[in-house]
Amino acid sequence: MKLWYSTTSSFARKVVATLKYHQLENQVEMLRITDSFDPNSPHNQHNPLGRIPALQIENGEWLFGSLLISQYLDSIGLQPTLFPMNGKRWQVLGLHALVEGILENTTPMIVVERRFRPENEWWKARHHQLMERNIRSFMQLEEKLAKFGDELNIGTLSAVCLIDWWQFRPDNTGYDLEKNFPNLTEWAAKMNTKYPCLQTTTPTV
Numbered sequence: 001m002k003l004w005y006s007t008t009s010s011f012a013r014k015v016v017a018t019l020k021y022h023q024l025e026n027q028v029e030m031l032r033i034t035d036s037f038d039p040n041s042p043h044n045q046h047n048p049l050g051r052i053p054a055l056q057i058e059n060g061e062w063l064f065g066s067l068l069i070s071q072y073l074d075s076i077g078l079q080p081t082l083f084p085m086n087g088k089r090w091q092v093l094g095l096h097a098l099v100e101g102i103l104e105n106t107t108p109m110i111v112v113e114r115r116f117r118p119e120n121e122w123w124k125a126r127h128h129q130l131m132e133r134n135i136r137s138f139m140q141l142e143e144k145l146a147k148f149g150d151e152l153n154i155g156t157l158s159a160v161c162l163i164d165w166w167q168f169r170p171d172n173t174g175y176d177l178e179k180n181f182p183n184l185t186e187w188a189a190k191m192n193t194k195y196p197c198l199q200t201t202t203p204t205v
Contacts, residue, residue: 002029002056003069007204010103010165011066012053014158018070020197021152022077028055067096070154082154095144095155099162102137105130106166106173114172131175138181145187152195160198163188168203 003019005012019028033052048062055063055072063069074082084092113122141159148156163184166177178185192198 001027001058002031004031004033004052004054006033006052008165008168009052010158010161010203013161013165013201013203014066014154015053015055015069015073017157017161017197017201018073018077018082018154020200021082021157021195022073022079024073024077067100067154074154082152082157084153088153091144091147092153092155095141095148096158098137098141098144099155099158102134102141103162103165105134105137114174134175135180138177138184142181142183145184150191150194152191156191157198160188160191164192165203 003015005016007013016030019025049064051064053066053069055069057063057072063072071083083089113127145156145159163177166173166175167185170176192202
């Protein structure tokens, strides 16, 4: 198998952390992407969507999207599943959906515009609207995480990836998460300490 990934992407980190949790490193060729916008980058030549993460499985078929890839890796792993089938399943997936929503609010509009466009071209009213939604969502995230403690599942794993990524890109998000939601950043730090699959995948350039 081949995995196209980035060390700065929260979506990609979710997949890599899932892979490491299930100790599948020997089964996957890791192909790191350093410039996702470079048309000559291998992931834009061989990966039809040109998005990361992307996983090519043994039969050549492509799997796209961090949730689908994580589910696939989880299905072939030998560790306890990150996708519980008991009564917690919908709580876990609901938590994951909230995390994904915050990232989808933030990444394409706020971060990409702030990084690659001059300030006079920013859609500031839209940025403000999305940040208001994010702040409300972080409040709900704090409430949801209290129900899980230090349990590792796809929802809590994704939440750590989100929180660490937000602190990794403070100039782009323009919002101090540690100052405004210290419980979230403290919780993520504890999860990173407890689980090697998180500790070894923290975002880096």
